[in-house]
Amino acid sequence: MSVTIYEIAERAGVSSSTVARILRGDVRESHARSAATARRVRALASEMGYRANLRARAFSRGRTHSIGLLYTDDAWIFEGVNQHVVNSLVRSLQSEGYHLVFCPIDDGNAWEEIVLGGQIDGGVVFQSLPPKVALAVQERRLPLVLLGDNSDPSLPQVVVDDFAGAYAATKHLIGLGHRRVMLFVHETVKPHCSITERQSGYRAALAEAGLAPCEAMLVSEGEATDAIVRGPERPTGVICYSDLESTLLMHALWQFGISVPSEVSIVGFNDVFSTRFMTPPLTTVGFDAAKIGALGAQLVLQGIETSDRAQAPELLTVKPKLIVRGSTGPAASRDG
C-alpha cells in the first residue's frame, strides 16, 4: 500500500525505531553521524513519498487527535453567529494539530460509537449536554468543554455574559425614554441558560429604573405579531432574544404599517451579519464569536493535556457590547 517506516529503514540501513524518531523529530542531532543519517532518512522519506499512517499512530498512542462537536440541535450550530464560533473552533484546533468531527446527538446510538469508541480525544458541547451523554462521558473521563451552556458546573465552559448584554440593551432603551420595554423570546426557542441570563439582565435594568417588566414568550408567528403589535399596551421598545425574533418582529411591524424606530424601537442579539442590512439596520448586542471558539479549543486541549479532573474547572466569560444602529430611537411620546 503506502510507504512505511520499515521500507525506509531497510533502504537506509537503519532500524525502524531510528526512522520513526527522525521523522517524528525527537532527535537532537548533535553527533556528526546522527545528523548524517537523519539527512539520509529524511531524503529517502521525501523521495519515497512517505506519510505517517495516522490510523496506526492513533492506535498505538491511544489518541486520534480528533475532537467531537457535540450538538443536539441541527439548526443551532449553523445559525447566525454560531457559525463563526464553529469556524474559529475548527481553525484553532487545526493550528494545534487537531481536527473537529461532527457528532450530532439524537435518539439513535450513532453518537455512542464515536464518543465511547475512542474515536475522539475530547468534545466541545454546543448549547446543551443531554444527560445520557453526560453520564456516558463521565465514565470514560473524556474531556469536555461547554459552549453557551452552564448546566454542568463540573465542566469547563465558555459563556457570553448575557446578563450584561441584556442589561446594556435595556439601559439603552430606558435612556432613550422608553418606559414599556418588552423582552421577546420566540416560543420555538428551547429553554437555555442564555434566556434566563438575558431575562435577569433585562429585569435588573428595569428594576433599577423603577419600571415593570413586560415579557413575551409567544407561540406562533401570528401570535407574536398580534400580542406585540395589537396588545392592549403596546411596548415602545422591544429587546429580541435573537435575530429570529428581530426578523419576525420587523416583518410584522412592517405589515401593520408601524414604523421603526419612530413608533417602536428594536434591539436584537448576536449581531448577525445580515441584520445590518435590515430596514432600518438593527441595533444589537454583539460579541466576539471567534474568541469563543478559540477559548473553547484552548480549554479542550488543556483538558486533554492535563487530564487532571480534580482541579476546579475553568469558566471563561466573553463580554458583549451594544452596537447602536438605526432600529432604536427616542420614545415617541411619553407613555405613547
Next chain:
Amino acid sequence: MSVTIYEIAERAGVSSSTVARILRGDVRESHARSAATARRVRALASEMGYRANLRARAFSRGRTHSIGLLYTDDAWIFEGVNQHVVNSLVRSLQSEGYHLVFCPIDDGNAWEEIVLGGQIDGGVVFQSLPPKVALAVQERRLPLVLLGDNSDPSLPQVVVDDFAGAYAATKHLIGLGHRRVMLFVHETVKPHCSITERQSGYRAALAEAGLAPCEAMLVSEGEATDAIVRGPERPTGVICYSDLESTLLMHALWQFGISVPSEVSIVGFNDVFSTRFMTPPLTTVGFDAAKIGALGAQLVLQGIETSDRAQAPELLTVKPKLIVRGSTGPAASRDG
C-alpha cells in the same frame, strides 16, 4: 484501560476470535451451542461495558469510517442554504456508520495530514477543489465527490441545475412585462461554475424574448447601490446571484426610497429562510438542499465501496424551482 475482547474471551472461556465475531455480528448461530455461547458472550460484554475500540478497528481494517468535508471558503459552507446541505450530509453519513470531519484547506499543510495520512476514507468537496489537493488525492486514490463544482469531470458530482433556475427566474420577470432585467453578482463572490451557469440561463431567456442582457458585477456595496439605483437605464427587474445580493439591493433601494416591487422587482437565489421575512418577502429560486447532501453522501460511500475508478463518474442534478413571493410584480410602466 477499557474492556477488550481478550478479557471477555478469558471470562467466557472462548477465544478472542469468537468474541470478536459474535460481537461484530457475523455469526449465523444455527447451532444450539453457538447460540448459547453467543448469548453468554453478549451478556458478558454488556456487563463489562465493552465497546469496540474504533482506533484499533480503523488500524486493522485500514478504514476510519470518516469522511472529510473539504472546503477552502470558511463562509461558504455555513452560508445560507449550504448549512442544510452540510447537515443533511452529516445525517446521511451517520446513518451509514460514517462521520464527517472538517477539513479546511488553506495555505498551511494541516489538510495534508488528514487527507494523505489515511485519516479519512473519502472526501466531499465544497465549492471548489484546489489543484494541489486534486493532485495529492489522485495519487492516493481517495474517493471524492464534488458538490457545486464541475471543475473536474473525472470525479462524481452533485450539482443544481443553475441554468434552469436562472432561466425560470428571468422568464418570470419577462412574463411580468419587464424589459430591462439585470443579473447582479457581487464582486466579492469568487468565480464559480454556478455563476456562469446562471448567466447562461439568464441570457438564454432574454435572447428568447429578444431582449438585451444588462449584467452587473460590482465592486463595493456603495457602487452596487449607485449603478443599479442611479444608473442611466435603471432596470425594472433584478435577478440576484444569491441572498447577499438580495439583501444589499433591498437595503439600497430602501435607502433611496425606491419601492419593491412597484418600481423594481427582485428575484433572489437559494431560498434562504430569512428572506421570506424581508420587506417584501423575496421571490427566489429554491432547491432541495437536503437532497444534495444525501446524494453526496451516497456517491462518496459508493466510491468507497466499489473503489473502481474506471467507470464513468456519476453526475447527479438537482432541479430548482421558482418560489414567487412579494418582491416581484408587473413592470411599472412600459419602458419605465
Next chain:
DNA sequence: GACGAACATGCCACCGGTGTCAAATTAAGC
C-alpha cells in the same frame, strides 16, 4: 453408523506505528 458437507471455533500473523530497555557508539574529563 459411516461419510462428507457445513459451519463454529481456535490459533496466529498482521496492520504500522510507539516506547522501553539494553547495547553500542560517541563526546568529555583527567
Next chain:
DNA sequence: GCTTAATTTGACACCGGTGGCATGTTCGTC
C-alpha cells in the same frame, strides 16, 4: 589513552482488533 557520562541506536513487545487457515464439531444423508 583510558574511564565515565551522555547520547544514539537497535531489538522487541505492545496497542486491540481482523481475517485466513486449520481443526473440531454438528448435521443431514444414504
